[in-house]
Every structure is written in C-alpha cells, then in structure tokens.
Amino acid sequence: DIQxxxxxxxxxxxxxxxxxxxxxxxxxxxxxxxxxxQKPGKAPSLLIYYASYLQRGVxxxxxxxxxxxxxxxxxxxxxxxxxxxxxxxxxxxALRTFGQGTKVEIK
Amino acid sequence: xVQMVESGGGLVQPGRSLxxxxxxxxxxxxxxxxxxxxxxxxxxxxxxxxxxWNSGRIDYADSVKxxxxxxxxxxxxxxxxxxxxxxxEDTAFYHCAKDVSPFCSGGSCYGSDYxxxxxxxxxxx
Numbered sequence: 001d002i003q004x005x006x007x008x009x010x011x012x013x014x015x016x017x018x019x020x021x022x023x024x025x026x027x028x029x030x031x032x033x034x035x036x037x038q039k040p041g042k043a044p045s046l047l048i049y050y051a052s053y054l055q056r057g058v059x060x061x062x063x064x065x066x067x068x069x070x071x072x073x074x075x076x077x078x079x080x081x082x083x084x085x086x087x088x089x090x091x092x093x094a095l096r097t098f099g100q101g102t103k104v105e106i107k
Numbered sequence: 108x109v110q111m112v113e114s115g116g117g118l119v120q121p122g123r124s125l126x127x128x129x130x131x132x133x134x135x136x137x138x139x140x141x142x143x144x145x146x147x148x149x150x151x152x153x154x155x156x157x158x159x160w161n162s163g164r165i166d167y168a169d170s171v172k173x174x175x176x177x178x179x180x181x182x183x184x185x186x187x188x189x190x191x192x193x194x195x196e197d198t199a200f201y202h203c204a205k206d207v208s209p210f211c212s213g214g215s216c217y218g219s220d221y222x223x224x225x226x227x228x229x230x231x232x
Contacts, residue, residue: 001169030215032214032215032216032217034217034218034219036152036218038152042224043202043222043223043224043225044144044152044202044219044222045222046207046218046219046220049207049217049218049220050217053217055207055220087151087152089152089154089218091214091215091216091217091218092214092215093214094157094164094166094212094213094214095154095166095168095169096142096154096157097154098151098152098153098154099151100151101151101152
C-alpha cells in the first residue's frame with residue numbers, strides 16, 4: 001500500500017500567517033493527491049484535488065502544489081475559520097490512503 | 108443539493124455483525140464510485156472500501172478485507188457496508204463519500220467531494 005506521511009502533525013499559528021503543510025508519498029503518485037479540512041464533529045471537506053485544483057467554493061487563499069512524491073498545501077493568510085485539521089489523501093491507487101493529519105491551532 | 112445520510116450504527120459485541128446504509132440524493136447516484144471512510148474517536152481518517160458505479164470494481168483496506176462487504180443498489184440510491192467478525196478496533200464513525208468525477212474507479216481518480224456526517228459503530232462487550 002502507498003503510505004502518506006504528513007508534516008508537521010500539529011502547528012500553532014496566528015491569524016494572517018502564511019502556513020504550509022507537507023505530504024510525502026512512499027512512491028510516486030503523479031498528481032493524484034487531494035487535501036481535506038475537517039472541523040471537530042464535522043465531516044471532512046474537500047479543498048484541493050489533483051494536487052492543485054481548487055474545489056468549487058473554496059477560498060483562493062488555499063492552494064496546492066507538488067507532483068511525484070512531495071506535495072504542499074498552502075494557506076496564504078490564515079483566517080479564524082481555518083483552524084482545523086487537514087489531511088492529504090492519495091487517489092492514484094485504488095486503496096486510497098490518508099496522511100495522519102495536521103492540526104492547526106491558534107497561537 | 109447533494110446529500111448523503113448514513114444509518115445503521117450502534118453498539119455491537121465483538122464477533123458480531125452490523126450493516127450500515129448510506130442514502131444519496133441530489134446527484135445521479137449510479138454514475139459515481141462511492142467510498143466508506145472511518146474515523147476512530149480522536150484519530151485520523153482511514154479509507155475502508157470503494158465500489159465503482161456499476162459494482163464492477165470493489166476494493167478494501169487490508170484491515171477489513173475478508174470481514175467487510177460493500178454493495179450498492181442504484182435503483183434505491185443506496186450504498187451498504189456489511190460488517191462481520193467485528194473487533195474493538197473497528198469502533199469508529201463511518202462516513203460514506205462520493206467521488207468528484209463520474210465513471211472513475213480504482214486508481215487515478217480525484218478525491219471525494221461530498222461526505223455524509225457519519226454513523227457511529229461501537230464494538231464492545
């Protein structure tokens with residue numbers, strides 16, 4: 001199975017900060033990575049698919065980049081509603097594994 | 108409006124069985140691969156199973172292979188997960204999720220754009 005390793009596992013940041021979250025695949029997945037945001041008690045919400053495609057309705061401060069094995073989710077200017085947990089997922093393999101998550105907390 | 112609503116969760120003893128359902132609406136259910144994803148309380152997301160739009164391709168995580176069976180009834184816009192030989196480590200919220208693009212199955216697809224709120228399965232004696 002393809003393993004997805006996210007870093008950091010948690011981060012403290014302030015409103016207005018630029019934030020990057022990284023995800024590394026154990027083998028090449030080309031551009032087949034998606035990013036999700038999850039708030040407590042809620043279902044995950046798709047932010048980015050195919051590495052850099054912004055899901056409809058997602059604010060443009062979210063962006064994704066990378067290909068092959070290394071990927072990045074960037075939030076250009078953190079807003080209060082962005083404090084949540086973020087997950088990457090590879091969709092190259094039929095067994096669609098997730099990263100372990102990155103919790104973004106208020107500093 | 109796209110909606111998915113899961114049902115069938117509850118408290119079950121180890122070794123017993125349980126069947127989950129997911130009702131989809133607001134989209135052409137029969138065109139999309141559907142997935143089950145679970146999340147143990149306080150833990151991360153774990154992909155469990157996927158079934159293609161026509162049930163022609165079915166995949167399982169190693170952790171549930173041989174114990175769980177996914178199926179769908181497109182006439183009823185419904186997805187199912189039959190869980191048997193349940194273990195305490197199967198305790199989790201179980202979400203159903205819809206693929207972004209129609210008629211994509213297996214690998215080289217995009218993510219899941221709509222998710223249900225989940226149903227809680229607790230495996231305990």
